[in-house]
Amino acid sequence: MDIASWLVSTVSxxxxxxxxxxxxxxxxxxxxxxxxxxxxxEGMMILGAFTAFAVTQSTGQPGFGLLxxxxxxxxxxxxxxxxxxxxRANQYVSGLALSMFGLGLAGLLGRGWxxxxxxxxxxxxxxxxxxxxxxxxxxxxxDQTILTYLGIFLAFLLWLLLFxxxxxxxxxxxxxxxxxxxALGINVTLVRYLCVVFGxxxxxxxxxYLSVAYRPSWTEGMTAGMGWIVIALTIFASWDPLQAxxxxxxxxxxxxxxxxxQTYLSPELLKLMPxxxxxxxxxxxxxxxxxxxxxxxxxxxxxxxxxxx
Amino acid sequence: xxxxxxxxxxxxxxGALAFSAEKIKAGFIYVGPIGDYGWSHAHDVARRIxxxxxxxxxxxxxxxxxxxxxxxxIDQLVRxxxxxxxxxxxxxxxxxxxxxxxxxxxxxxxxxxxxxxxxMATYMADFYQVYYLNGLMAGALTKTGKIGYVAAFPxxxxxxxxxxxxxxxxxxxxxxxxxxxxxxxWFNPAAAKEATEALIAEGCDVFAxxxxxxxxxxxxxxxxxxxxxxxxxxxxxxxxYVVSGQxxxxxxxxxxxxxxxxxxxxxxxxxxxxxxxxxxxQGAVEVGAKPGMVINPKYEEAxxxxxxxxxxxxxxxxxxxxxxxxxxxxxxxxxxxPFQGPVYDRKGQLVVPEGMWLxxxxxxxxxxAVAGVVGPWPxxx
Numbered sequence: 001m002d003i004a005s006w007l008v009s010t011v012s013x014x015x016x017x018x019x020x021x022x023x024x025x026x027x028x029x030x031x032x033x034x035x036x037x038x039x040x041x042e043g044m045m046i047l048g049a050f051t052a053f054a055v056t057q058s059t060g061q062p063g064f065g066l067l068x069x070x071x072x073x074x075x076x077x078x079x080x081x082x083x084x085x086x087x088r089a090n091q092y093v094s095g096l097a098l099s100m101f102g103l104g105l106a107g108l109l110g111r112g113w114x115x116x117x118x119x120x121x122x123x124x125x126x127x128x129x130x131x132x133x134x135x136x137x138x139x140x141x142x143d144q145t146i147l148t149y150l151g152i153f154l155a156f157l158l159w160l161l162l163f164x165x166x167x168x169x170x171x172x173x174x175x176x177x178x179x180x181x182x183a184l185g186i187n188v189t190l191v192r193y194l195c196v197v198f199g200x201x202x203x204x205x206x207x208x209y210l211s212v213a214y215r216p217s218w219t220e221g222m223t224a225g226m227g228w229i230v231i232a233l234t235i236f237a238s239w240d241p242l243q244a245x246x247x248x249x250x251x252x253x254x255x256x257x258x259x260x261x262q263t264y265l266s267p268e269l270l271k272l273m274p275x276x277x278x279x280x281x282x283x284x285x286x287x288x289x290x291x292x293x294x295x296x297x298x299x300x301x302x303x304x305x306x307x308x309x
Numbered sequence: 310x311x312x313x314x315x316x317x318x319x320x321x322x323x324g325a326l327a328f329s330a331e332k333i334k335a336g337f338i339y340v341g342p343i344g345d346y347g348w349s350h351a352h353d354v355a356r357r358i359x360x361x362x363x364x365x366x367x368x369x370x371x372x373x374x375x376x377x378x379x380x381x382x383i384d385q386l387v388r389x390x391x392x393x394x395x396x397x398x399x400x401x402x403x404x405x406x407x408x409x410x411x412x413x414x415x416x417x418x419x420x421x422x423x424x425x426x427x428x429m430a431t432y433m434a435d436f437y438q439v440y441y442l443n444g445l446m447a448g449a450l451t452k453t454g455k456i457g458y459v460a461a462f463p464x465x466x467x468x469x470x471x472x473x474x475x476x477x478x479x480x481x482x483x484x485x486x487x488x489x490x491x492x493x494x495w496f497n498p499a500a501a502k503e504a505t506e507a508l509i510a511e512g513c514d515v516f517a518x519x520x521x522x523x524x525x526x527x528x529x530x531x532x533x534x535x536x537x538x539x540x541x542x543x544x545x546x547x548x549x550y551v552v553s554g555q556x557x558x559x560x561x562x563x564x565x566x567x568x569x570x571x572x573x574x575x576x577x578x579x580x581x582x583x584x585x586x587x588x589x590x591q592g593a594v595e596v597g598a599k600p601g602m603v604i605n606p607k608y609e610e611a612x613x614x615x616x617x618x619x620x621x622x623x624x625x626x627x628x629x630x631x632x633x634x635x636x637x638x639x640x641x642x643x644x645x646x647p648f649q650g651p652v653y654d655r656k657g658q659l660v661v662p663e664g665m666w667l668x669x670x671x672x673x674x675x676x677x678a679v680a681g682v683v684g685p686w687p688x689x690x
């Protein structure tokens with residue numbers, strides 16, 4: 001097999017598989033930067049996947065389907081925000097409940113929608129000019145949907161917002177030390193609500209991508225654990241939107257290679273590779289470079305009660 | 310002798326009359342969600358068919374039951390008054406057996422296993438003949454000589470399917486290869502998609518699979534490549550690209566079994582040797598892109614154009630060969646089997662001698678890979 005074929009298939013598949021992970025991770029980074037862990041990503045993604053499919057199938061508009069998926073993801077996250085920020089429930093329990101609830105509800109609503117192919121999925125783009133570049137064109141500028149490029153663009157935008165604007169300072173300080181942020185006049189509740197809901201919106205789009213672009217059909221449980229990979233990638237990316245880009249695409253590449261390499265390596269081992277890699281990186285990030293940015297937000301997972309420390 | 314027989318028949322008929330007034334409440338236990346569009350979906354379609362057909366039958370089901378917890382769910386169904394219980398996953402086997410011993414008055418049937426009891430039968434609708442027929446077509450349609458196969462787990466059932474398919478491919482195209490990728494899951498659309506993409510990158514141009522989603526068909530169609538559906542009719546997913554496929558009819562088995570219980574032929578005492586191994590001849594499986602469509606008309610011409618020389622038949626088109634073999638296997642007095650010797654494994658060993666057929670035991674414990682299979686093969690002897 002020639003190198004070009006390996007490069008093209010690996011990079012192009014890494015992008016396609018990495019898209020839902022990237023969107024989900026960007027959203028989770030924002031929620032966690034504001035101090036709220038949301039383990040409900042799997043649930044929000046599957047609700048997004050179902051909504052996007054049902055709406056696209058009914059209206060013929062994949063863009064509108066994705067918009068509705070975003071809205072549903074946001075609404076699901078709003079429930080989590082209400083539970084954890086307002087009622088100060090345990091974030092992990094509430095998130096897990098959201099995941100289970102989402103999977104169950106989508107499965108229930110999805111009866112009767114399964115087994116139907118989607119009439120008009122989100123189109124794949126062939127970028128004029130750029131796609132003609134040998135190798136590079138096939139790698140990056142063919143067979144991708146708009147969400148691939150939009151996701152990368154969004155990552156840069158979110159990085160700027162988080163690290164180069166006052167809003168970003170507000171979000172990070174709410175996640176680091178809500179007491180101080182509150183004393184400085186930042187509305188902790190509002191910031192947390194906004195970030196969690198925004199996280200849900202992105203997870204919804206990530207899920208929608210699965211059912212209207214990646215594999216245009218609806219099947220119960222079709223997210224198949226992607227939401228949990230997102231949780232791991234968030235830590236892996238050190239809560240940094242730019243690192244999420246290569247984290248998501250690197251995971252996508254490993255996932256694709258675990259099938260491509262089967263002729264050379266044991267399939268059982270390859271199947272473990274992406275997950276093994278995630279564990280190794282998580283373990284490694286526990287040691288070593290204790291720069292402040294590699295650390296989890298100080299108040300992550302802790303409900304904020306004014307006047308308590 | 311004749312008299313004895315008629316007495317026996319009369320007794321049976323009386324028994325049947327006595328039982329026929331009885332209502333049957335059948336419980337079904339599924340391992341997956343009924344929305345998987347694969348295995349559990351197919352069982353549930355069959356359940357609904359028999360439920361509607363007989364007014365003496367009432368059915369209930371539970372889905373997504375973890376394999377270790379089957380006994381709890383059986384308890385629950387028995388409490389609900391089920392007198393017949395179907396457990397539909399290999400992993401339910403031991404739990405079902407334990408329950409059968411605990412509830413001697415309830416009739417059990419377990420799909421795809423091999424343990425039976427006085428009140429526990431086994432049943433399976435197997436596809437290996439159908440895979441062979443699909444292989445014939447795939448061999449005629451490949452241009453690169455590489456056919457992609459996405460497989461769930463390296464277990465005998467799946468290996469049997471791949472082998473039968475490859476034998477079909479090689480009958481038509483002696484140099485073609487079947488490239489296999491394992492995804493180690495029955496249901497994971499993303500895994501199936503990436504495995505298919507990997508096969509496409511390797512140059513495969515026709516696709517078959519054994520896993521529980523229509524993913525392979527969809528991905529192949531996006532690239533304009535033909536494929537074969539599996540389990541449920543998948544024609545609608547890609548009307549231009551689904552050539553044919555495997556379709557299951559569990560309802561044939563459920564109907565036969567339930568009617569025999571209703572008539573009193575099967576009781577909680579006489580099931581220890583009842584094992585349904587139903588194939589084309591019993592109508593439990595069908596070859597086709599969708600019911601009634603053996604070959605997608607879009608591919609008829611290509612299959613008619615490709616001629617092969619088959620021992621005993623002379624030169625025939627692949628199109629005709631498919632129907633000849635189908636008739637030979639669908640006829641109650643089956644006159645052809647894909648694993649008809651001589652068959653060599655890919656290491657060059659003769660596994661089925663000239664003129665011999667494989668026994669049922671050899672079929673259900675198959676571990677070797679037939680010549681023509683390319684790729685990893687965990688557990689290869």
